[in-house]
Amino acid sequence: MYNEKRFKNNLLQWFDTEQRAMPWRETKNPYYIWLSEVMLQQTQVKTVIDYYLRFIARFPTIRDLSEAHEDEVLKLWEGLGYYSRARNFHTAIRDVHQNHNSEVPMDPKTFGALKGVGPYTQAAVMSIAFDQPLATVDGNVFRVWSRLNNDTRDTKLQTTRKAYEAELAPYVQQSAGDFNQAMMELGAMICTPKAPLCLFCPVQEHCEAFEQGTVADLPVKTTKVKKKVIKQHVYLVKNEFNEYLITKRKANLLNNMWQFPMYDIEDEHSLESDIGVNINFYKQSSYQLKHQFTHLTWDIKVFEAKHIVHKEDITLTADMEWLDLNQKDNYNFPVSMTKIYQFLRE
Structure with missing residues (x-):
């Protein structure tokens, strides 16, 4: 990586003008942001949008969802798959309603203790909704960061995730939510798994893999176990x-x-x-x-x-x-x- 400040500025300027329009980017309601992050796990954005809009129309508040029967929640989730996400989210929302006065906790540790909230969801919701200085590391970020640094560490390992979170920490001390979303957006739109659009990349000058010609070799990850x-x-x-x-x-x-x-x-x-x-x-x-x-x-x-x-x-x-x-x-x-x-x- 070259100039860290210039890298962040380049990235955020690009995100400010090129980010895709998504309904959850038009709100600071932590409940809505949390819902979107849960829905987006393992699911494409274009699929999620309609589900998200129907869900918040039916359950506009935490209290509304907390009082709903699980069958109705699952019915609205039908087709998104990974139904344990819906069940865990519903359980966590009931916890928030009963024990946190229907307000999503601002404290990362408290939020992270809720049912179904892992390190990624914790960092994403806390940074986007409350600007907490936590770095999100998902598949997009793994790919972007490994290429920027020409990093050959195995991204399937938990130790690599922890290392990436530490390395990204300086970038989320300010504008954490925007930075995290920009990194993920860059991975989704430009720094794609196949045929990345390097010539249009706003941070190309900072990318060591581009300089070394190793973009196609990264990220490194262990072979998946046969299903x-x-x-x-x-x-x-x-x-x-x-x-x-x-x-x-x-x-x-x-x-x-x-x-x-x-x-x-x-x-x-x-x-x-x-x-x-x-x-x-x-x-x-x-x-x-x-x-x-x-x-x-x-x-x-x-x-x-x-x-x-x-x-x-x-x-x-x-x-x-x-x-x-x-x-x-x-x-x-x-x-x-x-x-x-x-x-x-x-």
Whole structure:
């Protein structure tokens, strides 16, 4: 890095004129800023905007969200994925309402102790909303900072994150929120993973990787572990009223969301044992899909019952219901189940 003051000035001047318009950049409401940061984790900006606007329209205040039922919160989140983010945020908001007079804590340690608030979220919200001198280090910042310094440290390591936070600390003693957002914006718009726009970079003169011709080699990160693939079978059971059997998930992944009955093919558990009725299904699947999670992949095959069942023949447990396809919006379905629903509607 060359002149630190000149670097920061170049970056902030560029951000001031070139930043993308985003609704959460038009407010200093820490609740809204916090919500946007949670939604933006693992999700593209263009996807988040509509979700964000709908969410704050329905829950304009911390109190509104704290009093909401989890099912309604998850319904508004439907399609964003990573539903633990929504649950943790909802829990944290209730904590803020009950223990902090519905005001997001300004103290970083207090805020950081809330459910689901990690180092990145803590730094982002505290710096943007309250100008606390904390440096945000996300994927964009890892990429920008490693290239600026021609740094070959493994960005997958926690020690590298800590080092980057320390190295960036001098830059966030003033205008912390603007600096953090500018770094992330630079990574998103200019210093991209592939084909970075170096010739248009406002801080090109400070970039050691550009000078050395090593931009394409950075950042350095360990190879990802291959995702585990779990083969799942989904069973479509329809009654005489054209309603389909659905069940509420008990597993930690997508907990309490609704699904058509689905079973890991290596699991001895079965639909028949759950409903106490034997149902014959076609041996050939009628629909197949794969759904990617961060750590695993579901390989799903969908099988339809050969005959309709009579509603009175199946005694539903508390976590089962019959779904009228026209009433889907009353239930929280994960993306994979929504795709199966769409298959049924075709």
